[in-house]
Amino acid sequence: MGKLISINEAIDIVLKETNILGTEKVRIINSLGRIIAQDIVSPFDMPPFRRSAMDGYAIKFDDLSFTRIFEIRDEIKAGEVKDIKYEKGKCVLIMTGAKVPEDFDTVVKFEDTEEIFENGERKIRILKEIKRFGNIVERGEDFKKGDVLIKKGSVIDSGYMAIIAYCGIDEVSVYKRPKVGIIATGDEIKKIGEKLREGEIYDCNSYSIYGLVLKYGGEPEILGIAKDDNKSLKSYIEKGLKKDILILSGGVSVGKYDFVVDVFNEIGIEMKFWKVAIKPGKPTFFGKKENCLIFGLPGNPVAVYINFENLVRPAILKMEGANNFERFKVSGILAEDIENKGDRDEFLRVVLKVENGENIVIPYKKQASGIFTSITETNGILFLRKNERIEKGQKVIVEIYK
Amino acid sequence: MGKLISINEAIDIVLKETNILGTEKVRIINSLGRIIAQDIVSPFDMPPFRRSAMDGYAIKFDDLSFTRIFEIRDEIKAGEVKDIKYEKGKCVLIMTGAKVPEDFDTVVKFEDTEEIFENGERKIRILKEIKRFGNIVERGEDFKKGDVLIKKGSVIDSGYMAIIAYCGIDEVSVYKRPKVGIIATGDEIKKIGEKLREGEIYDCNSYSIYGLVLKYGGEPEILGIAKDDNKSLKSYIEKGLKKDILILSGGVSVGKYDFVVDVFNEIGIEMKFWKVAIKPGKPTFFGKKENCLIFGLPGNPVAVYINFENLVRPAILKMEGANNFERFKVSGILAEDIENKGDRDEFLRVVLKVENGENIVIPYKKQASGIFTSITETNGILFLRKNERIEKGQKVIVEIYK
Numbered sequence: 062m063g064k065l066i067s068i069n070e071a072i073d074i075v076l077k078e079t080n081i082l083g084t085e086k087v088r089i090i091n092s093l094g095r096i097i098a099q100d101i102v103s104p105f106d107m108p109p110f111r112r113s114a115m116d117g118y119a120i121k122f123d124d125l126s127f128t129r130i131f132e133i134r135d136e137i138k139a140g141e142v143k144d145i146k147y148e149k150g151k152c153v154l155i156m157t158g159a160k161v162p163e164d165f166d167t168v169v170k171f172e173d174t175e176e177i178f179e180n181g182e183r184k185i186r187i188l189k190e191i192k193r194f195g196n197i198v199e200r201g202e203d204f205k206k207g208d209v210l211i212k213k214g215s216v217i218d219s220g221y222m223a224i225i226a227y228c229g230i231d232e233v234s235v236y237k238r239p240k241v242g243i244i245a246t247g248d249e250i251k252k253i254g255e256k257l258r259e260g261e262i263y264d265c266n267s268y269s270i271y272g273l274v275l276k277y278g279g280e281p282e283i284l285g286i287a288k289d290d291n292k293s294l295k296s297y298i299e300k301g302l303k304k305d306i307l308i309l310s311g312g313v314s315v316g317k318y319d320f321v322v323d324v325f326n327e328i329g330i331e332m333k334f335w336k337v338a339i340k341p342g343k344p345t346f347f348g349k350k351e352n353c354l355i356f357g358l359p360g361n362p363v364a365v366y367i368n369f370e371n372l373v374r375p376a377i378l379k380m381e382g383a384n385n386f387e388r389f390k391v392s393g394i395l396a397e398d399i400e401n402k403g404d405r406d407e408f409l410r411v412v413l414k415v416e417n418g419e420n421i422v423i424p425y426k427k428q429a430s431g432i433f434t435s436i437t438e439t440n441g442i443l444f445l446r447k448n449e450r451i452e453k454g455q456k457v458i459v460e461i462y463k
Numbered sequence: 464m465g466k467l468i469s470i471n472e473a474i475d476i477v478l479k480e481t482n483i484l485g486t487e488k489v490r491i492i493n494s495l496g497r498i499i500a501q502d503i504v505s506p507f508d509m510p511p512f513r514r515s516a517m518d519g520y521a522i523k524f525d526d527l528s529f530t531r532i533f534e535i536r537d538e539i540k541a542g543e544v545k546d547i548k549y550e551k552g553k554c555v556l557i558m559t560g561a562k563v564p565e566d567f568d569t570v571v572k573f574e575d576t577e578e579i580f581e582n583g584e585r586k587i588r589i590l591k592e593i594k595r596f597g598n599i600v601e602r603g604e605d606f607k608k609g610d611v612l613i614k615k616g617s618v619i620d621s622g623y624m625a626i627i628a629y630c631g632i633d634e635v636s637v638y639k640r641p642k643v644g645i646i647a648t649g650d651e652i653k654k655i656g657e658k659l660r661e662g663e664i665y666d667c668n669s670y671s672i673y674g675l676v677l678k679y680g681g682e683p684e685i686l687g688i689a690k691d692d693n694k695s696l697k698s699y700i701e702k703g704l705k706k707d708i709l710i711l712s713g714g715v716s717v718g719k720y721d722f723v724v725d726v727f728n729e730i731g732i733e734m735k736f737w738k739v740a741i742k743p744g745k746p747t748f749f750g751k752k753e754n755c756l757i758f759g760l761p762g763n764p765v766a767v768y769i770n771f772e773n774l775v776r777p778a779i780l781k782m783e784g785a786n787n788f789e790r791f792k793v794s795g796i797l798a799e800d801i802e803n804k805g806d807r808d809e810f811l812r813v814v815l816k817v818e819n820g821e822n823i824v825i826p827y828k829k830q831a832s833g834i835f836t837s838i839t840e841t842n843g844i845l846f847l848r849k850n851e852r853i854e855k856g857q858k859v860i861v862e863i864y865k
């Protein structure tokens with residue numbers, strides 16, 4: 062019937078069975094959130110030349126030893142390159158981003174000067190203390206030609222989009238997004254729009270799964286609601302096996318298992334595990350047929366959510382070629398005693414927020430796996446081992462999942 | 464020429480000039496990340512009936528005073544409603560999610576029982592200590608009919624998608640997404656694909672702006688690169704004024720300002736401010752023409768990024784009807800002394816991470832506004848007032864911006 066395994070064993074099995082999908086090219090404007098399948102190597106130094114960080118006047122610093130008044134002898138706009146030679150006591154008006162001519166070593170910004178007229182000539186007087194090399198960004202100060210600016214497997218965010226553009230690249234190689242089929246199961250589950258009879262509820266799990274698949278970069282499709290009968294379930298699953306990942310919710314708990322596993326067997330899905338020693342979400346099936354991964358999540362909405370985060374998310378990220386599966390972690394102070402009396406490791410939903418300068422971790426008051434609001438009203442997950450007890454005031458590490 | 468104002472004054476002016484856009488209907492599967500324009504009120508209790516949280520056996524708890532062996536008299540599947548009356552010493556097999564008949568008050572999960580045969584009858588023996596009301600979720604325990612489950616102005620995430628579906632709603636009212644035009648300016652800026660001459664660089668700011676607009680839910684369009692001449696700039700700006708927001712990068716620093724403001728004036732754009740006392744990003748223009756907001760950001764990529772986060776983000780979120788503009792904040796311990804010697808408030812880019820159980824805040828070593836990697840290699844912003852000095856080991860609050 063499948064033995065009870067730990068969450069880490071379960072994740073290891075999932076990752077072992079997951080293969081990276083192929084790659085495709087996308088234009089930079091379509092790349093946000095995609096995982097890059099190539100290193101981005103800088104084709105030039107950044108900045109590409111020694112440039113002015115300010116609108117101001119380029120001077121030779123040593124001139125300050127005898128004068129604070131400079132004659133303006135020329136002007137360089139951004140984009141212009143002028144190789145102006147040094148002349149004693151003369152400066153060059155220069156714009157932000159322009160290349161500073163070799164003979165000059167310091168830029169004095171407009172605000173630190175005043176314009177004066179002396180002998181009918183337009184000059185400037187420097188009003189403040191100036192530092193040698195001030196307002197000059199050296200060639201290659203940020204990065205150098207050949208530096209790897211974005212590592213293969215990184216998620217392309219807006220900052221990386223700028224870097225790709227800076228390198229003059231319009232098309233990047235990214236990993237394909239997994240296609241994910243979603244099936245709800247259960248005679249009591251109704252489709253939105255249908256009339257509910259007593260004991261029935263609308264399918265909500267398919268929609269949280271849909272949203273989570275999108276969040277992690279997959280391409281979700283809701284396939285429908287299978288009845289608790291062999292024929293209905295089989296026909297939905299067969300449709301779903303054309304996807305890279307198939308996720309079912311409901312129908313995998315002890316009571317229904319024999320029926321579902323019969324269908325899985327008939328179809329040729331190989332079971333890898335079925336129970337994980339975690340709370341919520343113990344009855345969680347994972348299997349494989351050819352290249353399709355099959356996740357059977359429990360019916361409770363919280364268990365669906367947490368197990369998606371724990372088990373499906375790593376599979377999606379691995380298919381997409383991600384080089385980092387870690388969530389953002391924050392340390393905080395526990396606001397009340399917590400204890401896991403059960404025999405399974407627990408994923409407590411918590412709120413982490415700053416109060417009086419401290420990060421406070423507040424466990425959500427209702428942790429039952431049917432309690433929707435324990436997902437919608439929280440932002441973090443606190444992992445609590447079986448039999449573990451942590452007292453109020455202790456430091457804990459929370460994974461931020463929103 | 465526009466006086467120097469504080470960042471808070473600037474944000475207040477932006478918000479004052481920003482109007483909420485209209486609303487539209489979207490199907491639930493297209494709602495992820497949209498801002499909801501209606502309250503979602505629960506049409507029923509959750510759970511809608513007193514239900515079993517486990518696959519197991521419903522019993523009357525008081526029976527345990529005389530027996531631990533129960534005869535199984537009936538079976539209730541999820542979705543089935545059976546009003547089974549109590550009979551002394553008898554239990555009902557019940558599935559997760561099924562309605563528990565009124566006469567029963569406790570569910571014993573399968574794992575806590577064994578099946579036995581006594582006098583030819585199929586019975587169960589309870590193996591563990593049982594709690595009264597165990598494994599039963601009371602009707603309305605999570606929320607009640609009439610409760611506001613999602614407040615108008617909230618961002619729809621995957622958890623909220625589940626709630627909307629749970630309520631049986633297929634179409635929700637959301638705020639429209641602002642259309643945002645993006646223009647780069649400067650003779651030295653070249654389009655990807657063009658050949659660079661010395662002193663020229665590719666347009667990267669348009670792409671970080673594009674990504675940021677998408678991130679915050681707007682609809683970006685890159686309009687092109689305007690030359691530093693009146694005619695070119697005017698024609699791009701006129702195209703951009705059809706959008707809800709127009710963002711220019713470059714061309715608003717002191718040296719170029721007279722030229723740009725001439726064009727703005729000719730076109731009839733009313734200036735609201737032009738300089739903000741912040742580092743990076745001091746020369747930042749904000750104006751309005753009819754319903755179009757115009758942001759003129761500096762040319763440096765870091766200043767573009769930070770000022771987008773500080774000034775454009777609130778405008779986009781307000782147009783979209785958001786009820787919360789706050790970023791996620793985390794408290795941490797500063798890893799080294801920092802000091803703002805300048806005369807402007809500063810937005811330091813930092814890395815916040817957990818080390819030995821503590822949140823450590825590491826200021827990025829290069830804070831110049833041309834240093835790309837100060838954006839791509841960090842995850843937080845630390846606000847440092849002018850003349851403020853904070854010593855290593857002090858607690859600081861960081862805004863997480865990624």
